[in-house]
Every structure is written in structure tokens, then in C-alpha cells.
Amino acid sequence: MNPFPIPRGMSRRHFLNHLAGAAAFTVPALSLTNSLALGAEKLKRSHKSAILLWMGGGPPTIDIWDLKPDAPTGGPLKPISTAGDVQICERLPLIAKQMDKLSVIRSMSTREADHDRGAYYMRTGYVPNPNVEHPSYGAVVAHEMEPVVKDLEIPPFVSIGGGSEGPGFLGMAYAPFQVDSSGNVRDLALPVEAQRMNGRVALLDAVESNFISSRKGGVAEEHAKVVRKAMSLLTSQQMAAFQVDKEPQAMREKYGATGFGRSCLLARRLVEAGVPFVEVDFGGWDLHQNCFDRLDQKLPEMDQAMGALVEDLAQRGLWNDTVVLWMGEFGRTPRINGDTGRDHYARAWSAAIGGGGLKGGLAVGATSADGSRVETEPYSAEDLMATVIQALGLSLDTTFTSTNGRPMKIAGGGKVIRDLFA
């Protein structure tokens, strides 16, 4: 499918002129032409980006980043040495080669061991509260980066393979733009030619504006904002970033012919195109049963894709501009249950992070011999988020005002993890 809805027999320039010339309809507040005037072919890069590798379900980090081969409940997997000063699981040989660039935080300690609550907390830095919806990482970064990514026509927060968390009180204009791992974006082809489209858009704008003026903002206004974003995306050449199948065969093989592999490759393309926040969802970690058999399947997929991503970003000179964070909503119990599974465990677990100038090759913090307790300074979702925000060059003094008028500190007021900064 051609993602550029340029009518047959028309060059892009011609098409743009057409849109601009279709001004018989004089209601340009909402128009296809707005976004096209920019015409930026390639973005100038003046900002950092982040990729969140979201491990939905809560991965058993005791089998991945913080192995306990000597503990009775350590499980069958063994640690191996890496390019960094840290040992990780033997099923991750490719990531091991990149561990000089990544650090493991082994002292994550949180309180939410329910999927929904844990996912919300880890991705917003706030525990769920019925009276306010907090914005997720991606929405916060998209919002804060807005002034520096003015030429970006595609959404600043893309979520691959999952829904992420919502934009909360920042509004639907900062919602994750959800695509599948193949980068397919549905419904991009305009239904009619540009000139006729502008007539439609003119009437749409009139109806939207009338409704907004009588209903005073709120959801009605949000809708108009999202319509405007969708319009800008419809005719943008930057949408080519989603075409992951345009990558050379060798590159696709390097990431792996898997969902997570394609997603990571797509994430790299989007970051390259200037998208400040990309989330990649890799689910299926809720390993209450047959934990180790399942890990034998999942870890190689993760290893290949994540290893390729780190190496690729570094080879392209993007590593110092891109923060990569690997985490789930919690870890899993050191105890192995009757179904050879591990259950939800938030008290002591690991996350992995690197890029954006953060120090690599470290193991930050430590857990007890059986992995059940954190024995060093514990870190929270807030601290992890603050670390990412700082690494992206955004100010931790930023305070939002939520819809109910309360001040909300960015990253929930967390403190950065000092060891990761030079």
C-alpha cells in the first residue's frame, strides 16, 4: 500500500500546490495545507530520543539480569560474563556483547504487583488515583519535546505492538500512536482527491468550531486537535519511517524475523526520523507456569532484537542521543511455584538502561543471596523515570498542572540514579 495519498499522475509538489490552491473554501483553521507548507524533507536533529522496551506481564529478572545460580530457587539458567562489568543470563549472548553500553539496575523495589496497577505506575511514575489520570512517559516526553520537534509531522509518541498508557491530563494530542510490528498504519489513503477533500474539511471545520464554541473546550476541542494531527500525518513524507520492509534484507535478518525483531527495527527507523519517544511492547512474560521452557523460547528472540538494536544505534552514531530502557511492570518471585512458574514480585527486581550519555557496563545495586530483598539503596519507578528525563536533557524542575489544578512534578518527583551519570 502506498502510504502517500498523492493522487495518481500527480507529483508531490503538484499535489501540494493543488491543496494550497483549493482556497475557494476559506476556512483554513483546519486544513490539509497547514502541515504541508513546512515541506521539510529531513529533520534536523537537535534532540534526544528514548526507546522503551516494555516487557508486558512482568519478566522474571532473576533469570535474566540478576541470576542466583547458588540459591535453591535460582532456576536452571546460568550467568555469563559480558563486555561490561556485569554478568547476565547465558541465553543472551548477543546482548552480552553490547553490555559495555547498557547497565543493569538490580535494586528496583516497588509495591504494585497487580498488572494494571504495576503497568500504570511504572509507565507514569504515579500510583493509580481515581481522581487524576497521569500522563505516561511517552506523553510527557512528547509534550516536553514539542518545541524542539516542530518539523515532525508524524506523532511524537509511537507505540509499537501495544497500547502503552494514555496521555492522561496532557490530552489526546499526546496519546500513543499505535502501530503493529510491521509498521502498518491503517486508513491512510484519502477517500477523494485533494481539491474535493478541502471542501469536506472546510465543512468539518465549521461544524467542529461551532460545537466547540457552545461546549467550551473539553473533549470537543481534543477531537479537533487530533483531527489536525491526523491531517498532518496523511500527507507527510515522514510516514516512510514506518515502512520497515524497506530495510535491506541483511538488516532485517540481523534483528530477527520475529515480532520483537521487526518492532525494534521499526523503533530505530522512527528514532532516526526524529520521533522523540517510541515504545516497543514485547509481552507474554506472565510466567506463572513452565517459566523455564518459555524462557528458552522468549530469551533468544529478545537477545537477537535488543542486541541488534543497541549495536545498530551505536553504529549509526545515535547511541548517545538515544536512551534505551528495558523494563516490565514488576519482576517475579524468587520462589518457584508448583507449576514450575514464578508469580508476581515487585519487592526486588531489575531493569536495564543505557544510551543517551548514560554509563554502560554497570550493575547498579544488589539483591540478597536468594534475590528476595534489595540490599542497597532501592530505586522506584519515579527514580527510573527521573533518570530517563535527565538523560534526555529535559528539566526535572518541570511541573505540570493536572486537570484538577494540582501541581504534578515530572517523573513523580523521583531522584536520578547517580551511578549512571558520569
Added chain:
Amino acid sequence: MKSTVLRRMCLLHILGILLSLVASDALAASPALTLTIDTRIAERWTEAKITPSKPATDAAWCRRVYLDVLGRIPTVEELRKFTGDRKPEKRERLVSRLLGDEYLEEYAVNWTTIWTNLLVGRTGGTTNDSLVSRPGMQQYLRRAFQKNKPLDVLMTELVTATGSCRPGDEDFNGAANFLADKLAENGVQATAKTAQIFLGTAVQCTQCHNHPFNEHQQNQFWELNAFFRQARIEPLAMEAGNNRRVARILDRDFAGEGGDPTKAEIYYELRNGKLKVGYPVFIDGTSLVSLYADRGEDFGDSGYVGDINRRQELAKMIRASDEFPRAMVNRIWGHFFGYGFTKPVDDIGPHNPPSHPELLEELAQNLRDTSFDGRELVRAILLSETYALSSEPNRSNLSDDPALGAKPLFSRFYIRQMQAEQLYASLLKATQAQETLAYDEQERTKQQWLAQFNTAFGNDENGEATSFNGSIPQVLMMMNGDLVKRATSADPGSFLAKVADSPKLTSADKIEYLYAAALARPPARNELAVCNQILAAHKGHVGAALQDVWWALLNSNEFILNH
């Protein structure tokens, strides 16, 4: 007891008459419950010193009633029949029709959709690892709503169901689908969802720890969980050429984790790693042991189904609880007003007190007194002055906005987005598409379309998300998607072709018809100017012009919002 209720009703009558906001002609016809609603709600406006919005127009009211009751907007014919009705009590008559036999099928289908999403989620029965038969769930609910099954019977059948989830099996029981995906891991989800839906109690976080903000303790969760431990899920042989999993639910003797069925206990782990023992105890502290004390000291803890069927005991206790009618009222209220008395609707308690506690209690009591007939509550809500307020705020009630975190005062109709299912049904009805298809076939195409918005997380809480939430993919679908492409088609025989070719209508009439169909109002002057530009641009080709107008209307905020 009865006399206090009567006295209270009298007082409410007097209050109601004193309130100038309540129109006197409507008052005569309104049932007492409607009056209770309006009086209680108005009391709080006075306290908060705000003036409610003016009443909505007939057409705006009609649009929202159809959307909320039938899950779709009215057709032009339905709308005009109502607005053209000059006789008194027209609103009462419309509500009676919508809740009566004439619309029974559509009513049942809409509430089946709502309850299916509530009971098994939007993705239940659509993924390979789900044991739910969505058609089975829907078949059960559709019949229940066709017969206006009382809510307590519905709850009991869902909580206690045994039998196969799959339609066609000899022991088919569609109600079994509620628990089909919730019995893994000793029924943690069965416990959490039953408490949430039927008791308005969010206990899921207490499975791991005492909740920091509410009174629910970890033991309450596991004692409630003990009621589900006789329930077993048994996988059924799959049909050839179909790899959808199916299952049946059975009640089996529960030997307890200690192996002694006469004293069938469970164990759960505290945060400090200590194991605790638990037996079936309801959330109000009533244990089965205490209920069956006359049968012997430990009889109530028996795991033998022949002694005690734990799920049936649970259903009886839910039915008798104060929490059950409260939870049902709050959910129904939330459906019609956009917000319940608490946010979220299924977490009521001292840690999250309701905005109108007296009204919630009165409505809950009434629900019990009317034998849990949900439709009477719906009727009272629909005929209330509160429900009939405009969605346009005034200067005094702009702050009454639960989206801003305020407790709702219901001083205007809160604008909300249509659900994906409502949009779908509205488009189909407005464009008279698919009317000849059978129910099953219609349902199948609908599920296919809905699937594009839904993601299942594949975790043990059956977590899921929808992208039909006002974000870009939804807007793109409306602009360019197949559904809207079909709805805006002007091919021979299509809805637009019929309007365009109608010899009796002028071009202006045709535009007005489209406005009535999409927005239930005539075009505004500045909109008409653009419509005329569009007509002129198409040089007399009315069909094409109508396509453009129809597209713009369907893509507008005003169309996609319930207001």
C-alpha cells in the same frame, strides 16, 4: 420502616414542588423515583450555589436516549416522529416504547454488548488462549435482556454457572462464560471480577498486600476466593478444523490445600512470606461456619459439594448484601450520566465515598424493593429533569466537570465519546446497511470491525486496551476507513443515492435531512454557506455534494460525541 419511607417520600414531594426547576406538568406524570432523583440532585446544586444548564432540546434529548438505551442514534424518521409529536407526555411515551416490545430486540442486543464487554472484556473469546465462547455469552445475555431477567437472577446465574460454554452442547450454559477465563491460578480473577462487578469493591490489589488506601485487607480477598475453589474448568475436545479452545465449568469436591475435604482450607502468603490459612468468609465478615453452626462446628468449611455448594452460598450472600444493589445502581447511573456516584464506578467505599450517598442508598433500596428490575431504574433516570439537561455549560456550572477531578454534581449532561459499538450501530442504522443480514452474520461482521481497535495483553488479569479512544487511529478510521467509505457511498441503492434521488426534496431539504440523520439538528447559517459552496463546486451533481457533506458530518466531534 414503611412509614419512614412514606414520610420521606412526602417530604420529597413537597421539596420537589418547591423547586422551581422541576416543571410542574412533568411532575404529575413522573414516578416517585424520578422525583427522588431530581430532588436529591437539585439539593446539591443549591449547596454548591450553581445553576444547572437549561433543558436540552427535544431533538438533543431524543438523540441521547436512543444512544443510551438502544446503542445507536435515532433515524430521521424516528427523530421527526418524536419532535413532531405535539401531545403531552411525549417523553414518557418514547421511553415506554424504547423499553417496550417494539424495540425489545435492539434493546436486548445493546445491553448484551454492554454486559459482554463488562463480563468477559472486549477481547474475551477472540484470542486463541481464551476459553470464552463469545457467541455463548451473548446468547445467554440476549435472552436474559429479552425477558428482562431481574439483576439478582442474572448475578446468581453468572456466579454459580456450571456447564459448557459452547452453544449447541448438551449441557450448554452461556452464563458459564463469565468465569471461563477467570478460574486459573485458583480463581484469583473470578474473585476480583465478582467483587468488582457485583459488589462494587475493588479488592484485586489486596491479593498481594493490605491496601494502603482502603479498608480491604488481604484476608478478605482470600476468604472471598475460598468460595470459588470447588469450581473446576474442564477443557473440551476441539472441533475439527477449528482451533478455538472451549471448556465447561463444573463443581467438584474441594479437598482443601491440606487434603481434608471436611475442613477444606486455602493458604495465602503475606508480604513477609508467612503463610496464612483461610476459609469462606463473605466481605461483611459472615463465615459459612457461622451460617451452618447448627450443622456442626466445622460444617461450613466442608469442601464437599453435597454438603455445601460454595458458589451458591456466595450468590445468596451477594444478593442479600447492601453492596449488590448499590453496585448495580452505580453502574447503571454511570452508563446514563457518563459518571457514576464514584469514580471508578466499581470501587465504592469509605476510601472513595459516593458523590450523592443518600440518593445512591435510595435508588439501591428501590432496586431491591422492585425485585431488582433494572428497567424501572432506567425509566426513572431517563424521565428525570437531570438527565434532560443540556450539555452546554453556563457561567455558573462550568466548574462542575468530573473530567477536571471534581465530584460530579450532574448540573449538565456530561459530553462523552460514543463507544465503538455505538458508532458502528449508528452508522449502520443511519445508512440502512446490513438490515437484511441475520443476527449471527451481523454480529460476526461487527466483531471483525471492532477487532482493529482491541489489544489483549495476554496476562493473567485478562488485561486489554482499546485504541477507539479519540486518538489518531480512530480519527483516521473515520476519515478513510472502509466503514465510512461504505456509509458515504452514493452507489445506486445506497442511503445517499436514495436521498439524492428523492424527487420531493430540494437540495436544501436534502442537506437538512443529512444533518438530522447525523446530528439531530438543522444546519447553522455558517455551515449552510459551506454546504452551498460544496453544492456549487459539484455543478449540480447533488449525489457527490451530499457525499462530501455526509463525510464532514460523520467526522465531526458533534457526531462522535454523546451530548
